[in-house]
Amino acid sequence: MNVATSRAVAIDISGVNLSYGATRVLKNIDLSIRPGELFAFLGPSGCGKTTLLRLIAGFAQAETGQVRLDGQDVAALPPWKRDVGMVFQSYALWPHMTVARNVAFGLEERRLPRREIDRKVAEALALVGLADYADRRPAQLSGGQQQRVAVARTIAIEPKVLLLDEPLSNLDARMRVGVRRELRALQQRLGLTTIFVTHDQEEANTICDRIAVMEAGTIRQVGTPMELYERPDNLFVAGFLGSANVLDGARSGDVFEVVGGPRLRLPPGLHLPAGAKLVFRPQHAVLADAGIFRGPVTQREFLGATVRYGVRVGDTEILVDVPFQSGQDLHDIGKLVGVDLPIERALFLAT
Known part of the structure; x- marks a missing residue:
């Protein structure tokens, strides 16, 4: 043609x-x-x-x-x-x-x-x-x-x-x-x-x-x-394209205080829009013994390449995707775990 x-x-x-x-x-x-x-x-x-x-x-x-x-x-x-x-x-x-x-x-x-x-x-x-x-x-x-x-x-x-x-x-x-x-x-x-x-x-x-x-x-x-x-x-x-964790909070000086949760130190010069919330993808969070968040596992989904965990932090559930490896031990429902988040992976977004 x-x-x-x-x-x-x-x-x-x-x-x-x-x-x-x-x-x-x-x-x-x-x-x-x-x-x-x-x-x-x-x-x-x-x-x-x-x-x-x-x-x-x-x-x-x-x-x-x-x-x-x-x-x-x-x-x-x-x-x-x-x-x-x-x-x-x-x-x-x-x-x-x-x-x-x-x-x-x-x-x-x-x-x-x-x-x-x-x-x-x-x-x-x-x-x-x-x-x-x-x-x-x-x-x-x-x-x-x-x-x-x-x-x-x-x-x-x-x-x-x-x-x-x-x-x-x-x-x-x-x-x-x-x-x-x-x-x-x-x-x-x-x-x-x-x-x-x-x-x-x-x-x-x-x-x-x-x-x-x-x-x-x-x-x-x-x-x-x-x-x-x-x-x-x-x-x-952020919410329409893929899964995203969205947490309420507010800026206080050089930190972002998550409601009912931790204080995240902000990079120098970072601008936050009015009414900003903390947003991050499940694969950007990491399960750790001593994370900035801490709570019990509320759900576990096997997705093939990853295992998706739900972790209850205050009144919020955080989703965390962990790469699956054959033979690895999985966290049971109810187990207390920590969740860490590299600050470079954090987004601060408003409506």
């Missing part, structure tokens, strides 16, 4: 606000997506991520702001003139049509010559590994194969931008792993700027270049999966 990295375009969104009646769904959205990126909108249900995707596609209209594709403001353009391809969560396949006819649908709407339609359909099906399924109907395919048909139908029109709305949500857990790898490989071959909407942090972390974490119609932080996990800007991002 002619889709290539040279066609990859930037997407720039600035000052976007959108409401449905009295409900503000998107609030002051500013975002830049680089050419050729696989970018994710990640957040809980109702946070506005699908609405933002539909805004880019042209199925929703902002009250204020601009959406620019490759530098062109497309706010006044209908969906079919934006050169954007969208794969819907339901796949939206025609059950009475063959796979080939489903893939050809968008091309036929554009009134291309029959020979060109047949060529593009064959190329698209070959790209998604379904060349031998052209004569089947959707009901004769697995969920993963139906998803690939929906992708083939979209890339057949050679869009500048590919939009994927929760494309893996209808698949079982095992199938999702394989299909998301296929999507990443296909996106890299095509070089298309692609936006992936999901509420599943694992999906976003494993295949996306960068992620915008959304909450209640706002973007809380943008970064690579590692940046968001290691250096979250706020409590919401």
Whole structure:
């Protein structure tokens, strides 16, 4: 196909606000997506991520702001003139049509010559590994194969931008792993700027270049999966991407006093935001005979590579992940243990 990295375009969104009646769904959205990126909108249900995707596609209209594709403001353009391809969560396949006819649908709407339609359909099906399924109907395919048909139908029109709305949500857990790898490989071959909407942090972390974490119609932080996990800007991002221990406390001079717990000496010059809480990941804490925290083991979970312990400290339970080694002794429920935390692993975050 002619889709290539040279066609990859930037997407720039600035000052976007959108409401449905009295409900503000998107609030002051500013975002830049680089050419050729696989970018994710990640957040809980109702946070506005699908609405933002539909805004880019042209199925929703902002009250204020601009959406620019490759530098062109497309706010006044209908969906079919934006050169954007969208794969819907339901796949939206025609059950009475063959796979080939489903893939050809968008091309036929554009009134291309029959020979060109047949060529593009064959190329698209070959790209998604379904060349031998052209004569089947959707009901004769697995969920993963139906998803690939929906992708083939979209890339057949050679869009500048590919939009994927929760494309893996209808698949079982095992199938999702394989299909998301296929999507990443296909996106890299095509070089298309692609936006992936999901509420599943694992999906976003494993295949996306960068992620915008959304909450209640706002973007809380943008970064690579590692940046968001290691250096979250706020409590919401820290809690949404992986497990995090969050402890109340307050600064007193050069120490942070944890409520009902220890005093942590702060590095010189460290700025703490107002209302900051102590935040750290379970794998950054260490079980020790004489730790800064101390309490009984309340739970123990074997996770394969690690053992996760819950330790009761005052009114709070701290999670600690310990690497598992065959033959090692495990701590029993109720055993009194210490928990240490290197100060360089401590985060102090507010809402």
